[in-house]
Amino acid sequence: MAKMMYRDAIRNTIFQEMQRDERVVVLGEDVVGGMGTAGGPEAIGGIWSTSTGLYDAFGPDRVIDTPISESAIMGAAGGLALAGKRPVAEIMFADFIGVCMDQLWNQIAKFRYMFGGKSICPAVIRMPCGAGYNAAAQHSQMISQFVTNMPGIKVVMPATPEDACGLLRQAIRDDDPVVFLEHKFLYGTSGEVPDDPDFCIPFGHARLARAGQDATIVASGMMVSYAETAADDLAQDGIGCDVIDLRTTSPLDEEAILDSVEVTGRAVVVDEAPPRCSLATDISSLIAQKAFASLKAPIEMVTPPHTPVPFARELESAYLPSPAKIAAAVRKTLEYR
Amino acid sequence: MQLNREALTRAYRQMKLIREFEERLHEEIQTGEIAGFTHLYCGQEAVAVGVCEHLTERDKIVSTHRGHGHCLAKGCDVDGMMKEIWGSQEGLCNGKGGSMHIADIDKGMLGANGIVGAGAPIAVGAALSNKIDGPDEKGNLAVSIAFSGDGACNQGTTFEAMNLAVVTKAPAIFVFENNHYSEHTGVDYAVGTRQDIASRAEAFGMKVWRADGTDFFAVHDTFREVLEYVRTPGNGPAAVEFDTERFFGHFEGDPQRYRGDGELDRLRAERDCLKIFRKSVTGAALLEDADLDRIDADALQAIEDAVQASRAAARPAPENVLDNVYISY
Numbered sequence: 001m002a003k004m005m006y007r008d009a010i011r012n013t014i015f016q017e018m019q020r021d022e023r024v025v026v027l028g029e030d031v032v033g034g035m036g037t038a039g040g041p042e043a044i045g046g047i048w049s050t051s052t053g054l055y056d057a058f059g060p061d062r063v064i065d066t067p068i069s070e071s072a073i074m075g076a077a078g079g080l081a082l083a084g085k086r087p088v089a090e091i092m093f094a095d096f097i098g099v100c101m102d103q104l105w106n107q108i109a110k111f112r113y114m115f116g117g118k119s120i121c122p123a124v125i126r127m128p129c130g131a132g133y134n135a136a137a138q139h140s141q142m143i144s145q146f147v148t149n150m151p152g153i154k155v156v157m158p159a160t161p162e163d164a165c166g167l168l169r170q171a172i173r174d175d176d177p178v179v180f181l182e183h184k185f186l187y188g189t190s191g192e193v194p195d196d197p198d199f200c201i202p203f204g205h206a207r208l209a210r211a212g213q214d215a216t217i218v219a220s221g222m223m224v225s226y227a228e229t230a231a232d233d234l235a236q237d238g239i240g241c242d243v244i245d246l247r248t249t250s251p252l253d254e255e256a257i258l259d260s261v262e263v264t265g266r267a268v269v270v271d272e273a274p275p276r277c278s279l280a281t282d283i284s285s286l287i288a289q290k291a292f293a294s295l296k297a298p299i300e301m302v303t304p305p306h307t308p309v310p311f312a313r314e315l316e317s318a319y320l321p322s323p324a325k326i327a328a329a330v331r332k333t334l335e336y337r
Numbered sequence: 338m339q340l341n342r343e344a345l346t347r348a349y350r351q352m353k354l355i356r357e358f359e360e361r362l363h364e365e366i367q368t369g370e371i372a373g374f375t376h377l378y379c380g381q382e383a384v385a386v387g388v389c390e391h392l393t394e395r396d397k398i399v400s401t402h403r404g405h406g407h408c409l410a411k412g413c414d415v416d417g418m419m420k421e422i423w424g425s426q427e428g429l430c431n432g433k434g435g436s437m438h439i440a441d442i443d444k445g446m447l448g449a450n451g452i453v454g455a456g457a458p459i460a461v462g463a464a465l466s467n468k469i470d471g472p473d474e475k476g477n478l479a480v481s482i483a484f485s486g487d488g489a490c491n492q493g494t495t496f497e498a499m500n501l502a503v504v505t506k507a508p509a510i511f512v513f514e515n516n517h518y519s520e521h522t523g524v525d526y527a528v529g530t531r532q533d534i535a536s537r538a539e540a541f542g543m544k545v546w547r548a549d550g551t552d553f554f555a556v557h558d559t560f561r562e563v564l565e566y567v568r569t570p571g572n573g574p575a576a577v578e579f580d581t582e583r584f585f586g587h588f589e590g591d592p593q594r595y596r597g598d599g600e601l602d603r604l605r606a607e608r609d610c611l612k613i614f615r616k617s618v619t620g621a622a623l624l625e626d627a628d629l630d631r632i633d634a635d636a637l638q639a640i641e642d643a644v645q646a647s648r649a650a651a652r653p654a655p656e657n658v659l660d661n662v663y664i665s666y
Contacts, residue, residue, distance in 0.1 A: 029520065036526025037518070038597025044521040067491035067527040068453045068519050099452060099494070134372030134424070136435045138451030307662045310653075311435030312424030313372050318655035 001194055007187040009161040010050045010126075013168045014088055016197050018058050024172060025062045025080060026054055028073055028090030028126075032065035041065075047092065048128055048187060070096045074103035074125065078177075081123040082111065086172060094129035094143045094181065101146075108177045109152035120175045124168070130183040130222050130272055131309050134316055140309040142272035144220065144279050147179040148249045154178045154203055155250040159224035161191040163247060166201030173200065183222035204251035208260075212240025215266040215330045218257055218283050220246040223270040223321060230326035241330060249279055257283060258291050265296035266333035270321055275303040297336035300329040340557070345624055346632065348390055348553060352382040352611055353636040354415065355406045359585070361640045362405075362422065366589045372424055375436045378406030380551075380584035383610035384514050385410035387556025388482065391564050395479035397445045397463040399456040403583075404449025407484050408439050411446045419643035425650035432653045433661065454492025457483040457511065461498045464509035464574070477568040478508040485511060488519030490534045491527060499541040499574070506573035510563055511538055513576065514550060516583040521595050538576030550579030551610045554617065582608045 004012070018024045031051040033044025041060075045052035055063040066073050070091055077089035091097060097104065104125065111121045131140035147155045154176050158164040164182070171178040209224055210217075210231040219227040224245040231241040242260040246253065261267050267287050271280035280301040287299055302321045310316055340348070359379040365371050378385065381403075389398065389410035400407040408418055413429060421428030422436050429439055440448035447463060450456045460483030467479040489495050490513055502509040513534040519527045530536050535545040544566060548559040556579060567575050582604045586593045593601075618624040 030522055033521045034523075034595040036523025037521070037595035038600060039595035043595040044592075047521070065522065065526070067522070068488040069491045069493070071493050096452065099454070099492070133374070134435065135374050136437055136451065137433075138437065139374060305659055307658055308433075310433050310658055311373060311430075311438070312426075312432035312653050314424075314655060315432060315653050315658045318658045 001192040003190055004161055004193050005187065006161045006164050006182070006189050006191070007048060007050050009165040009193050010168055010182065011052060013165045014051070014172075015054060015057065017169060017172045018054065018062065020197070021086060022062075023084065023086045024088060025064065025085050026051060026088050026090070027064035027066055027076060029066055029068055029092050031090055032063060035065045046090070048184075050126070051090070070100035071103055074100035075107065077123040077125060078103060078108040078111070078121060081121040081177070082119055086122045088124045088126060088172060090126045092128065093139050094127035095138050095141045097127065097143055097146065104153070104179075105150055109150045112176070113152055121177045122175045123177045124171045124180055125178070126180045126182060128184045129181045130185060131316060131320055132185045132222070134311055134313055136311040137308040144181060144249055144271070145273045145277060148279060148282070152177065153250065154248065155181065156203070156248050157181045157221040157246065159186070159209070159221055159245050159247070161189065161193050163201060163207070165193045166199050167203075167247060170200040170203060174203070181221060185222050201247065203248045204253050205247065206253035206256035207245040207247055208242060208256070209245045210241055210243035212242055212264070214240045214264055215268060215333055216242045216244060216257070216260040216264045217268045217270060217326060217330065218244045218246065219270040220249060220279065221272065223272055226321060226323045227270055227326055229323035230330065233323065233327050234330055239330065239334065254286060254290070257286065261287050261291040262294040265294050266330070267295070268300045268302060268326060268329045268333060270302045270326055272321065273303065274306050275301060276306055278303065297333040300333055302326050302329050342624065344390070345618055346628065348386055348557070349614060349618075349624070349629060350632045350636065351386045351390070351410055352553065352614065353632055354639060355382045355385065355409050356611055357636045357640040358405060358409060358415065358419070361644060363585060363589065365644065371422060373435045373437075375422070375589045376403040376587065377585040377589065378403050380582040380604065380609070381514055381516060382406055383553040383556050383614070384512070384550045384579045384581055387553050388512055388560050390557065391560055392445070392482070393479070394445050397447050397460070397467070397479070397481040398484060399447045399460040399463070399482070400449040400484050401456060401486060401489065402437050402449065402451055402453065403486065404439055405436070408441070408446055408449065412444045413439065413441045413446055415639055416643045416646050419647045420650045423647035423650065424653070425647060426653040426657065427650040431657065431660070454485070454489040454494040457485055457489070457495045457498035458501070461502045461507050461509050464502060464507035465505060467508050468506070472570050476570070478570055480508045480510055480564065480567050482510045482512055485513055486519070487513065487515045487517065487524045487528055487534060490537060491519070496541070499538055499543065499576070502574035503542040506571065508567050509574040510567050511543070511574065511576040513538070513578040514581050515578055516581050518583060518587065518595070520587045521591070523595070533578070535576055535578035543573070544575045546575070546577040548577065548579055550581030551608045551613055553610055553614045
């Protein structure tokens with residue numbers, strides 16, 4: 001094991017996979033940074049430092065710095081994958097999915113189905129996402145609800161450096177297209193990451209981040225750490241919570257959620273996306289449908305309101321879920337009579 | 338065409354106001370008081386002002402992530418903008434938008450934009466509206482300006498907007514500000530037509546102009562011709578490319594390791610539109626140094642006042658997060 005930051009776990013995993021498999025290529029805006037400038041290639045090395053050094057190691061054919069052209073990035077990832085490569089594309093901010101939705105939704109997601117199973121499209125689309133930087137309505141969004149809704153796309157939301165490594169390696173080796181949602185706020189967090197260059201985490205297996213008997217908190221991405229904090233606070237008062245880190249929202253580990261709720265009888269679903277037609281509603285409906293008899297209280301959802309992401313600090317704080325809001329929701333389920 | 342003393346004074350004041358607005362933000366951002374991402378317009382002032390000085394409130398502009406200059410040049414309130422960037426409830430957008438989303442519809446400023454290339458289609462829509470409204474009593478159409486950078490010229494949205502404007506003869510003007518950097522990447526690398534964005538617009542069937550964007554008079558004179566052309570019903574859109582410079586990074590906090598040795602010093606010394614303007618007007622004895630110094634002092638004071646007002650301005654309340662998603666629901 002080695003202690004490293006989430007962003008380094010991502011960079012190292014891409015690096016190792018590029019070494020292992022020459023079909024792996026990287027593309028995106030400023031993933032090299034400094035092309036065509038006095039400072040030269042790698043002057044920046046990607047604004048998230050998740051691609052630093054790749055260009056120097058693997059060259060311009062395999063590390064493709066693109067103009068600001070999200071549709072072309074997304075579509076080219078699809079074309080590279082159909083033609084036998086294993087692209088790892090970066091959409092600099094997940095919000096920019098709006099620019100290139102067709103190439104993901106109508107093209108990449110549907111190739112295999114439309115082509116009668118005769119194609120594979122092993123594209124990984126990395127999308128830094130989420131709020132917390134006061135970056136306002138077009139640089140802060142959680143887009144899990146859109147991509148989880150797309151048949152044909154697998155969706156990964158790693159919450160720790162270890163998961164970022166194991167899930168990204170799985171994504172690169174997976175033959176299906178994968179949207180890999182990296183929360184911007186997690187980049188600077190640290191954790192132990194296995195040294196094994198073949199360390200993969202299979203999709204569709206949730207992680208039990210905390211264990212308890214009284215309530216189940218379901219979360220993903222950045223929300224996992226908030227749920228853990230809430231669970232730790234509640235534990236001080238003798239309230240035990242299972243915290244289920246979904247890891248992947250498509251496929252979804254239904255069993256992990258249902259098994260937990262069958263024990264606790266109380267469910268709080270945390271989601272960073274707005275509350276309508278979201279992961280929160282999807283998982284709540286799953287629980288209502290399949291664990292109804294176990295429920296001792298109505299399911300609670302902790303989500304932002306049905307608004308865009310606001311700019312001002314006070315407003316963004318009001319918008320986002322927090323450990324306190326999650327803990328309050330758990331208490332509400334416990335107080336229900 | 339020779340500008341009179343009043344017009345020269347006004348143009349310089351506008352450029353200086355933008356400069357001081359941005360220089361002050363550069364300082365304030367480092368203290369941590371201002372949240373979010375901020376992209377400064379410093380160095381490009383002659384473009385925004387050289388263009389917007391020709392416009393009326395009927396004319397619309399659509400801006401970019403680097404929008405403060407366009408907003409000020411189009412007449413947005415200095416205090417309202419500063420308060421917005423401070424995240425105040427009293428800001429132009431009630432603290433909802435911040436630096437990247439400043440807008441003032443009444444002034445014909447249809448929004449800065451966080452998405453590169455998103456502005457051009459919106460400007461074409463506004464231009465189509467202008468076309469429907471028809472010419473004024475003098476026979477001139479209102480126009481809509483899409484400010485775009487060399488980065489945005491690589492987006493499909495920009496291409497589609499240009500073609501739509503041509504085929505519909507929309508009175509739109511595509512103003513390309515080539516500051517040589519798409520975020521952290523050089524225009525030589527990212528734009529296939531190298532230093533020439535105007536030729537792309539030309540290929541879409543538009544009349545195009547090119548000028549030095551650091552020379553206010555070149556911008557102002559060129560844009561007069563562009564505007565005369567597009568205001569004439571039946572002509573349709575046009576494009577103009579201004580060669581300009583960005584004095585700060587892509588965003589505040591950008592380490593700018595892509596710059597050459599001494600590049601910023603050289604740009605500040607040789608390509609500063611304010612210095613070029615001063616030299617030009619004092620050399621021709623149109624304005625005295627003392628006149629310009631007085632404007633400098635006024636601009637500095639206006640910015641100081643705006644900062645103080647922003648610090649004292651009301652903060653939004655948490656429940657304001659719910660305001661203005663819809664008109665009614």
